[in-house]
Amino acid sequence: MVQGIANWNTEETQEWLQQYVDDWVTFYRKNTDDGELASYIPELQKADPNALGIVIRGNNGMTLRSGDTGEQFTLQSISKAITFIVACMERGVSYMLNNVDVEPTGEAFNSIMHLEMKQVKKPLNPFNNAGAITVTSTLPGTTSDERLEPVFQLLENMFGHRLKLNHAVYESERKSSTRNRAIGYYLLEVGFLESDLDVTLETYFKQCSIDVTIDDLARIGQVLANDGMDPKNGEEIVPRQIARITKVLMLTCGMYNASGKFATYVGIPAKSGVSGGILAAVPPRVRDDTMPFIDGCGIGVYGPALGEEGNSVAGIRLLRHIATQWDLSIF
Numbered sequence: 001m002v003q004g005i006a007n008w009n010t011e012e013t014q015e016w017l018q019q020y021v022d023d024w025v026t027f028y029r030k031n032t033d034d035g036e037l038a039s040y041i042p043e044l045q046k047a048d049p050n051a052l053g054i055v056i057r058g059n060n061g062m063t064l065r066s067g068d069t070g071e072q073f074t075l076q077s078i079s080k081a082i083t084f085i086v087a088c089m090e091r092g093v094s095y096m097l098n099n100v101d102v103e104p105t106g107e108a109f110n111s112i113m114h115l116e117m118k119q120v121k122k123p124l125n126p127f128n129n130a131g132a133i134t135v136t137s138t139l140p141g142t143t144s145d146e147r148l149e150p151v152f153q154l155l156e157n158m159f160g161h162r163l164k165l166n167h168a169v170y171e172s173e174r175k176s177s178t179r180n181r182a183i184g185y186y187l188l189e190v191g192f193l194e195s196d197l198d199v200t201l202e203t204y205f206k207q208c209s210i211d212v213t214i215d216d217l218a219r220i221g222q223v224l225a226n227d228g229m230d231p232k233n234g235e236e237i238v239p240r241q242i243a244r245i246t247k248v249l250m251l252t253c254g255m256y257n258a259s260g261k262f263a264t265y266v267g268i269p270a271k272s273g274v275s276g277g278i279l280a281a282v283p284p285r286v287r288d289d290t291m292p293f294i295d296g297c298g299i300g301v302y303g304p305a306l307g308e309e310g311n312s313v314a315g316i317r318l319l320r321h322i323a324t325q326w327d328l329s330i331f
């Protein structure tokens with residue numbers, strides 16, 4: 001278990017760090033005007049485009065919360081990290097890596113073109129839609145609810161409460177799913193899917209429609225930052241090897257075709273979703289103990305106004321600022 005640096009964890013320091021984060025959230029909230037809500041899933045248009053919030057949950061026990069922290073939003077692509085973890089736990093790491101590669105595509109998350117143009121032997125990574133739908137097809141179970149049960153269970157192990165499906169978003173996504181169906185049919189044709197296409201897609205739309213808060217995301221980030229262990233009691237929630245591979249994928253593929261830029265300017269493993277959430281895992285650092293959160297932390301960000309690549313525009317700028325100020329980069 002990681003030990004906290006005692007003098008970073010005082011009430012005084014917390015107040016002081018809180019003040020900084022509050023100022024930064026106020027500043028970067030203006031940047032929400034530079035982005036737009038996702039429109040291809042109509043229900044996501046109901047979000048407040050100017051919302052911005054962050055939760056930072058330190059392994060030393062300190063939590064900072066600022067901005068719109070109470071909003072519920074759906075996991076969307078962040079669910080791809082969770083289902084990948086669950087599939088690795090259920091089917092084994094080597095089995096999963098035989099079915100899906102670990103290479104960035106450099107293309108949009110819902111790109112279909114590389115599958116045919118590059119004549120790939122398996123989807124390039126589990127975090128674009130083609131790879132994620134393939135991963136979902138490996139989850140054991142007959143119905144979509146059976147397949148999602150271990151996903152809900154893992155999340156419940158992390159939070160101590162069960163998350164719920166957002167039925168309105170699920171219906172909205174299901175009805176507007178032409179691209180994902182096209183990807184699904186292609187995967188079916190080339191033999192990448194392990195189970196029935198309709199059940200696989202239904203499971204995929206449901207995993208994307210699980211409601212979360214940024215407190216939840218910060219908690220997932222914290223567990224991943226701590227190599228899969230609960231920092232409070234050292235209990236294993238996700239096996240270390242799976243937590244590590246997931247962080248690698250977050251860094252190389254987690255922010256879609258902006259992953260290289262995010263690694264360069266922020267330098268933290270992160271996974272975003274089109275509802276505006278970002279899950280980030282900051283592993284413990286060994287170099288400079290004058291910086292906050294040196295023992296690692298999980299971060300959850302919400303800002304539904306998206307930039308061109310489908311990531312929260314203000315969320316990325318806020319994370320970049322915090323990572324620079326507090327030297328959070330893993331490099």
Ligand SMILES: NC(=O)CC[C@H](N)C(=O)O
Pocket residue numbers: 075076077078109110129173180208272273274275310
């Ligand atoms: N980038 C995302 O968050 C994409 C998830 C969304 N449900 C989709 O499949 O299109």
